[in-house]
Amino acid sequence: MSQFSGRIAIALDNVAMTFPRGTQALRPVSLQIAAGQFLCLLGPSGCGKSTLLRIIAGLQMPSAGEVIRDDGAGSVSFVFQDAHLLPWRNISRNVTLPLELAGIEKSTRRARASEMLEQVGLADFQRHYPAQLSGGMKMRASLARALVSNPSLLLLDEPFAAVDEMTRQKLDEQLLELWRKRGMTVIFVTHSVAEAAFLGQRAVVFSPRPGRVLLDHVLDLPAQRNLALRSDPQFARECGVLYQALEQGGRA
Amino acid sequence: MKTIRTILPPALTFIVVILFWAAAKKIFGISDFTLPSPWQVAKAFDRYANPLLRATLTTAESSLAGFASSIAIGILAGIILSSGRWIERAVYPFTIFLQTVPLVAVAPILVLWFDTGFTSVTICAFIVSVFPVIANTLLGMRSVDPALHDLFTIYRASWAARLFKLKLPWALPSIFTGLRISAGLAVIGAIVGEFSAGTFTNQGLGILILSAKRTFNMDEVFAAVFLASVLGLVAFALVNIAAYWFLGSWHVSEQRGAANRR
Numbered sequence: 001m002s003q004f005s006g007r008i009a010i011a012l013d014n015v016a017m018t019f020p021r022g023t024q025a026l027r028p029v030s031l032q033i034a035a036g037q038f039l040c041l042l043g044p045s046g047c048g049k050s051t052l053l054r055i056i057a058g059l060q061m062p063s064a065g066e067v068i069r070d071d072g073a074g075s076v077s078f079v080f081q082d083a084h085l086l087p088w089r090n091i092s093r094n095v096t097l098p099l100e101l102a103g104i105e106k107s108t109r110r111a112r113a114s115e116m117l118e119q120v121g122l123a124d125f126q127r128h129y130p131a132q133l134s135g136g137m138k139m140r141a142s143l144a145r146a147l148v149s150n151p152s153l154l155l156l157d158e159p160f161a162a163v164d165e166m167t168r169q170k171l172d173e174q175l176l177e178l179w180r181k182r183g184m185t186v187i188f189v190t191h192s193v194a195e196a197a198f199l200g201q202r203a204v205v206f207s208p209r210p211g212r213v214l215l216d217h218v219l220d221l222p223a224q225r226n227l228a229l230r231s232d233p234q235f236a237r238e239c240g241v242l243y244q245a246l247e248q249g250g251r252a
Numbered sequence: 253m254k255t256i257r258t259i260l261p262p263a264l265t266f267i268v269v270i271l272f273w274a275a276a277k278k279i280f281g282i283s284d285f286t287l288p289s290p291w292q293v294a295k296a297f298d299r300y301a302n303p304l305l306r307a308t309l310t311t312a313e314s315s316l317a318g319f320a321s322s323i324a325i326g327i328l329a330g331i332i333l334s335s336g337r338w339i340e341r342a343v344y345p346f347t348i349f350l351q352t353v354p355l356v357a358v359a360p361i362l363v364l365w366f367d368t369g370f371t372s373v374t375i376c377a378f379i380v381s382v383f384p385v386i387a388n389t390l391l392g393m394r395s396v397d398p399a400l401h402d403l404f405t406i407y408r409a410s411w412a413a414r415l416f417k418l419k420l421p422w423a424l425p426s427i428f429t430g431l432r433i434s435a436g437l438a439v440i441g442a443i444v445g446e447f448s449a450g451t452f453t454n455q456g457l458g459i460l461i462l463s464a465k466r467t468f469n470m471d472e473v474f475a476a477v478f479l480a481s482v483l484g485l486v487a488f489a490l491v492n493i494a495a496y497w498f499l500g501s502w503h504v505s506e507q508r509g510a511a512n513r514r
Binding site: 054057058059076077078080082084086087088089097098100101102129130131149 | 397399400402403404405406407408409413417418421424499501502503504
């Protein structure tokens with residue numbers, strides 16, 4: 001498939017991480033991620049995939065190698081494992097936070113926040129406080145906060161791990177829809193094979209710690225992803241490919 | 253109905269304590285000098301109404317001024333200390349000094365510097381009440397969710413934005429814990445301060461207790477002690493009202509029915 005012939009958004013050049021105390025989290029990784037690609041990083045817990053994401057976000061310096069970002073002045077957003085909303089702000093004011101920190105004026109940020117909340121189905125909850133919302137709703141608010149700044153790069157670190165299966169499926173579909181509309185580059189960290197196959201155009205499979213790339217696989221699945229895809233034989237085959245890579249890494 | 257439910261239990265406790273007090277005095281034959289009866293103390297409020305009221309106001313002034321200084325200086329110190337591990341290591345041990353220094357030993361020095369009266373007593377109230385504010389502000393600012401720090405880093409938040417939009421609001425519940433402790437301490441500090449740094453011309457409760465004891469007016473002493481604790485309660489209540497004002501809309505500790513969710 002040559003669908004990724006476009007511009008390279010991020011290039012990882014032998015990025016590796018060894019913590020000061022000597023724990024090696026990540027063996028040298030080199031990857032090129034095309035602008036607008038939806039990439040899933042798949043691996044067992046503690047394999048360093050989250051560390052890699054933090055390095056890409058600029059939250060951590062790699063101990064070796066470098067990250068080259070080539071998507072202009074585009075902003076980055078990060079979605080954590082839990083919603084991590086500010087409990088003293090209502091949902092609307094949580095979503096406006098990135099705009100506020102960027103110095104955008106009040107009326108503009110209000111308008112953009114309510115548009116964003118509309119898109120994730122939280123229009124009626126703008127004045128609610130995080131403590132009044134369910135886990136899934138908080139996660140959607142977190143997603144809205146990440147997208148309100150119109151990032152060119154969206155990083156997600158096992159974002160829906162804490163919600164139930166049904167909610168997770170809905171959130172996955174919602175995320176795909178938002179990605180299709182906006183076309184930002186997405187890097188999605190997960191330990192779920194099915195989630196990686198369902199969401200990604202491409203999946204990179206990591207070995208247990210210290211992580212290294214076992215498989216860099218372009219998923220051969222239709223662009224339109226929905227619930228029916230989950231029972232498609234082709235989906236099962238692609239999951240099988242990813243499982244196999246994971247299993248090999250586990251034995252090594 | 254709701255007011256009855258909130259007022260009735262403490263009122264019952266109060267009546268039971270008064271009854272025990274009166275009964276103990278009767279049964280053990282305790283003299284009026286050692287322990288005046290509840291009735292005698294009640295009458296003292298009427299007989300010494302004027303001096304008691306003025307003394308209460310004098311003490312209230314110094315304790316409030318001391319408490320207010322504790323809030324302002326304590327929170328500021330907490331912010332400064334939390335700005336870096338290095339400055340915390342350099343300065344924090346000396347703030348503990350405020351906690352350990354015996355007030356009665358410092359009071360004479362204060363009298364030497366500022367003479368007896370309002371300034372010295374206020375400083376006493378401040379010394380006793382500032383440490384819990386510093387310690388709890390520091391604790392709150394240090395315990396900010398690391399993911400939220402990451403969030404602010406990703407959006408390139410300025411130093412000021414991080415302080416006012418993240419660290420301070422996050423620390424607020426913890427700061428109020430400090431204020432609840434130090435509200436009562438400020439009153440204690442003022443009264444103990446008055447013992448050695450108060451004036452007789454404009455006497456506070458501390459001086460009034462000393463002089464009433466000297467003239468064997470034990471009913472007046474008890475009335476003054478009662479007023480001193482009421483003063484502490486009022487300060488505590490003021491902090492609770494402020495806490496509700498600031499945290500009521502979002503923090504679990506102030507949500508309706510929080511006490512029932514044990």
